[in-house]
Amino acid sequence: MTYIKPAWFLNNKFEKESNLFTLSNIETEYSTYSYLCHCKRVQNIVGTTKPEYKCKCGNSTFIDVKKAVKDFKGFISYLYHNKKIKINFDLHHKIDIIDNKVQAIFYTNVPVYIDENIKKCIYKEFVIASVTPSKTKNELKIQKEFSKEIKPRLLKMLEDREIFENHINSTLLSRRGSKIREKQIDFFLNHHNLKDKEFLTWSNGDLLKGDNLSIQKALIELAANKKSKSVKKAIFKCYEFQMNDTKKFNPLLIYIATNKFSDLNFIVNIIELFHINNDKYLSKLERVVLFEFIDFLLKTYTQKQVYIFLKNFENFINLDKNNFKRAYIVFQDILNQFKIIKLDLTNDFKKVKCTPRGIHDEFVRILNSKLYRC
Numbered sequence: 001m002t003y004i005k006p007a008w009f010l011n012n013k014f015e016k017e018s019n020l021f022t023l024s025n026i027e028t029e030y031s032t033y034s035y036l037c038h039c040k041r042v043q044n045i046v047g048t049t050k051p052e053y054k055c056k057c058g059n060s061t062f063i064d065v066k067k068a069v070k071d072f073k074g075f076i077s078y079l080y081h082n083k084k085i086k087i088n089f090d091l092h093h094k095i096d097i098i099d100n101k102v103q104a105i106f107y108t109n110v111p112v113y114i115d116e117n118i119k120k121c122i123y124k125e126f127v128i129a130s131v132t133p134s135k136t137k138n139e140l141k142i143q144k145e146f147s148k149e150i151k152p153r154l155l156k157m158l159e160d161r162e163i164f165e166n167h168i169n170s171t172l173l174s175r176r177g178s179k180i181r182e183k184q185i186d187f188f189l190n191h192h193n194l195k196d197k198e199f200l201t202w203s204n205g206d207l208l209k210g211d212n213l214s215i216q217k218a219l220i221e222l223a224a225n226k227k228s229k230s231v232k233k234a235i236f237k238c239y240e241f242q243m244n245d246t247k248k249f250n251p252l253l254i255y256i257a258t259n260k261f262s263d264l265n266f267i268v269n270i271i272e273l274f275h276i277n278n279d280k281y282l283s284k285l286e287r288v289v290l291f292e293f294i295d296f297l298l299k300t301y302t303q304k305q306v307y308i309f310l311k312n313f314e315n316f317i318n319l320d321k322n323n324f325k326r327a328y329i330v331f332q333d334i335l336n337q338f339k340i341i342k343l344d345l346t347n348d349f350k351k352v353k354c355t356p357r358g359i360h361d362e363f364v365r366i367l368n369s370k371l372y373r374c
């Protein structure tokens with residue numbers, strides 16, 4: 001096995017820059033082909049086709065930056081680490097915020113652009129591994145190519161919790177020694193954009209993407225730019241209701257209503273399904289599956305029909321509070337079935353009445369027919 005440092009090939013097209021060619025209105029395919037060798041030599045070649053190039057140090061293997069940028073993780077494992085040559089990327093580390101989480105990060109710099117005017121190369125950071133410290137579980141997802149090298153170093157970084165905690169505004173934390181403080185730290189390390197202690201009662205807080213969110217700003221973000229006052233009013237009302245009812249808030253169904261529906265009436269109507277728009281109902285549902293299921297319904301039925309589908313569960317619970325568990329189990333059941341057969345639905349699904357019973361039975365039919373086929 002040969003280990004080499006990465007050498008890069010970059011192709012800067014002229015098209016967008018104003019230069020001699022574009023000014024004189026001549027259509028041109030001229031490009032700059034840049035070779036950045038691991039021996040630090042840089043060679044720029046202007047031409048119309050990619051030239052063969054061998055560096056003075058003897059190296060002629062250059063990685064096309066475009067391929068790396070497209071899907072960095074896939075690129076390193078499939079294209080380069082499975083070959084006889086292994087690329088030794090320069091690794092750097094820091095503590096920073098990605099996806100609103102305070103994380104220990106290992107990254108490498110990849111040149112993405114050469115500005116010939118100022119003779120400067122612009123680099124982009126590509127994350128190789130990252131992790132947020134947690135008292136309960138540290139999920140270390142590291143590509144096997146880097147596991148041996150990075151894992152112990154990441155774990156070492158996690159040991160110094162203070163450095164991470166310094167990223168949290170101390171006014172969000174209770175006094176040292178207080179029982180709830182550790183929970184608060186875990187939460188705000190994972191939700192760095194949420195700036196109110198009350199967010200601790202939220203589930204699915206990571207659906208919120210805005211910076212420096214207060215509770216009020218977060219509720220407005222949930223309206224997903226729907227200008228209607230009635231949508232915002234319904235959201236605020238729902239917040240109050242959920243907090244009074246369970247002392248918890250789960251914005252999942254509101255998020256679905258405002259992001260997946262466009263008809264303002266149905267958005268408001270869904271938000272007001274207070275029995276199912278509730279942490280008790282939503283907390284254990286698998287979010288991704290629920291999103292996909294609603295997408296499927298909206299592709300197949302009208303917004304009104306999908307709203308009525310949801311309202312069926314609400315009505316059932318409204319009839320008798322003891323129906324809550326059954327309503328939940330039926331919904332969960334439908335989602336579990338959907339998860340198994342979702343890829344077959346385009347071909348197999350027969351458009352039945354958009355009711356819990358109708359959808360459930362149709363899913364069962366598809367499931368059974370699949371079993372028979374095996």
Ligand SMILES: [Zn+2]
Binds near residue numbers: 038055058
């Ligand atoms: Zn070289």
